[in-house]
Amino acid sequence: MSDHVSAQSVSLRNDTVGRQLNMEKLTTVIYPCITFIALLVIWEGSVTLFRVPDYIFPHIMPVLRVLYAGYVEGEMYPHLAYTLKSTLIGYSLGCTLAIIIGASLAESRTFEKFVFPLIIALQSTPKVAVAPLIMIWCGYGISSKIVMVATMCFFPLFVNTVTGIRQTDPAMVNMMRAFSAPGWLTFYRVKIFGAAGHIFAGLQISIVFALLGAVVGEFVGAASGLGWLIQSAMVSFNTPMMFAAILSLIVLGLVGTAIVRFIHRRVVFWERSSGTTAH
């Protein structure tokens, strides 16, 4: 599991200077655009060339038409709003619990002994398999989707929080001890900040997991949402609609990740300059 998305690999880019930086910036924008355009050309070309029927693989135009009807004429907004709502509430819930439980577990050996085996067992459970149970317990309304999202994004962040706090520099902890600092102060002044990089990396990973949870929840039973849209379109072989909904989910994931990354850079400001620190 790629739990440790290192935040430093991102910040390394900031150290390059001048023209090299501009060139670097330009190519990082242009090259992926070229890949993207090539992909579109291959898509449209092969669908036309091999006369693939629309219900198997649509042309670009029908997808754009659905997107237009969805977002300009507004047919898709209720679904987008539904998925967004369950994702945001579930994400906040799951992430809050992950940080609180993760921090408590990292700090208290006793608590760890009590709950660690349980958490390992839960972590090994394929969360999707539990979705039908959650439907029975929480109903077919939005609450089951929220629980599903929270369950999905809990573990990546939980693991990162525990790792982040456990990796606190022992020299820092010793320093605090030598000045008679009580444990809570060391936690508040040193450990939480030291773990911030890991926690933000976890928050970033959890965005994708949250969307996954929302879609699975809607697959199992819902009357609205992007996931539900995909499933109901499947019944009528409406592939352009499926493409449009999937694209919407991709955009949601990208925007969410970008927001978390932005906040990460703002909050964990000391990691950006860590490259220049003389040790």
Next chain:
Amino acid sequence: MSSTGSFHPTGVSDVAAADSAVVGASLLPRSDPVLKVNALSVVYASSRGPIKAVADLTLSLHQGEFVSVLGPSGCGKSTLLGVLAGLQVATKGSAAVFDRPMMGRPHPNVGVVFQRPTLLPWLSVLDNILIPIEAMRRRKSDYLDRAHELLRLVALEKYASHYPAELSGGMQQRVGLARAMIHSPGLILMDEPFAALDAMTRERMSVELQEILRESGQSVLFITHSIPEAVFLSDRVLMMSASPGRIIKDVAIDLPRPRVTATMAQSEFAEICGALRKLYIQ
């Protein structure tokens, strides 16, 4: 504020009295040692059986003295400091700071400077200096003047609101020194504070440290593996043997103060260093 401490009669071995004299202790005339280590042994458990880090070590440090403990890497110097800082517990023997036996709890009248600056990167220089105040749950606002005064002393008055990453290694270590002095401790423990710095910065820091201490008058136990550094700074140099560490020689350094960069070029200085180096090799 350092003059407000109550008079502390010499010879009091009571823990509470030693604690209450925290603030003024550095100014008091006292004949009994600030630091007394008697037949101290520290043994670590390891998978290959017990390892003796420090064996039967005895030393004392008096008011206002600068004493260096000089020894090769791995001779137990840092273990000794760990016991005196209250981070480690002695296996045998005793260590007492201001007459309070050290039992794995830090003494409030002690400041520690570590090998690495160990500044918190998310706090400004000023907030870093105030960490010990926060740790002792005193009011930070009462110590702001003192913090700025210390920043002036370590020549960083312009950097109060900077973050550690914006400072050079030498500057960071000076912040570490200011932090160790914020609560006006009677004793400062320094664990190879300049070891991570380049040779030029290191020499300059030695001169500056001497200047700073001339103004503050604190007692210092300084741990190092550099002979010139020990000779330049100290009133006494204690040579330690390789593991298990014990004191093999107590050398008084009579070079006149203030010592300056030129002192290091004097023949007396070289002679003392040479004599110590001979001991080192044995």
